[in-house]
Amino acid sequence: MELLIINLPKSKERRVFQEQQFLKVGIQPTFLQAVSIDQISEEQFNAEAFGWQRPLKKVELACFLSHKKAWQQVVDRNQPMLILEDDAVVVSDIVQLLEDIQSQTLNLCPDLINLEVRSRKKIVSKKPACHLNSSGYKLLDLFQERTGTGGYILFPTGAQKLLEKAAHSAAATADAFIFSTYNLNAYQVEPAALIQEDQMIAYGLSDTENFESTIGRSENFKPTYKSVYEKKMFRKRRVMGQLQMACRYLQVLFKAEKRFIFLDKSRF
Template sequence: MNILIINLDQSKQRLEFQQRQFERLNLKFERLPAVSVNEISQERYQELGFGWQRPLRKVEVACFLSHKNAWEKVLVSNQPTLILEDDAVLATNISNVLNEIHCEKLTEIDLINFEVRSRKKIISKMPVLKLEHLNINLFELYQDRTGAAGYLLYPSGAKKLLERLKNTAPAIADGFIFSAYELKVLQVEPALIIQEDQLEAYGLAAKSEFDSTIGRSEHYKPIYDSIDQKKIFKRRRIIGQWHMACRYLQVLFKSQKRFISLDKERFK
């Protein structure tokens, strides 16, 4: 199975971290150069950064464009591809799970999310696929709100995301992906990927090994140019929240909202 790691040219420490990790896991990956903020002109930033529920920082636009480049590679290769950000920490059994998923030859799935990030998700009440000898369940994922550090994207999903971009403004990468309700998405449990900055929250490490090159959006407070601009973004956010509420009502009787488990022994 193809594996892409999005990595900035200057983030050599992160690339070395991934090289060591993949050597331990006996896996191979292809490095996908991340889009740098230096590659985005002010005009391009104005075009792409102000169509979502709040103004995007230039670094968030760069992150989104990096994921977009990954989607395009998936579509060209016509192969399911595991897309990773370069601070993704992988469980020791991920190779076996990827092989098993590959053997299942899933035909109606667009994306499988492997990540967990300290927030509840809305998933199906029962798993839609059980990998029993690996103690892995896959649930239908109806709504997620954070995390794009590790997901398996199928060509059908790449096509849908790129088609959506023709009519929908860029957003933070995970916000764009998981608000695309036309995607058929599964969630792996126990989760097999966690971002490095989440290790301490899950009792897996005392401190981060390297700093975030993006800065987490959940801690970001936007600055608006005017009251009128703030009203525009507030209206967009209300519409976004309305869509989320409608989605929840659509799946209410077949779903559950809860945290996804993680097997800490698989990350030691």
């Protein structure tokens, strides 16, 4: 399975970090040049950043467009790819996990498999959809995710669904866009197989944070609005989005639970 890492050319220390991380496990990563905010004109920003539940920051739009480039790569190559942001830290047995996923999940017909955990509860199936025998991981049906695009396996069918949605839907934060695409056949790896570097302190994997994300974080962002009318329109979209999430939860209520995903620190 090919590994595709989204990386800005100026973030050379991150590229070195990823090269060293995957050299240890014998994987040669491919780097995808991320879209930078300098590449987004004011015209493009005004056209694409104001159709979601709140105005996007330019860095958030750049992040979305970077992931969109990665989805196109999956379609073009017609094979599943592990897509990572450049601050992702993976488990030491990532190779075995990827081999198990390729050999033991064909009957599930996955569109997307999320590897990440990020300090927030997810809505997942009460029972595993699949046990990965060699590596000891399991896959859960992933019904609702709120944050995190640090690392996921995307299959051609899933990439096509995301690109089709992007063709007629407004840009959003990458995580919100992906995980509100409810026709994706999505799964969650447990124990989590990936964590972003800024979460390592929270999970007891590090005492210090080495670098902040250059692709974009949306937590705690307070948007500004041009007018009261614009604010009302964004609020309306947000209410509709919340209603869709609530309906999604009701649809899976009897087979799902909302909980944190377990992370095994010994695997990192």
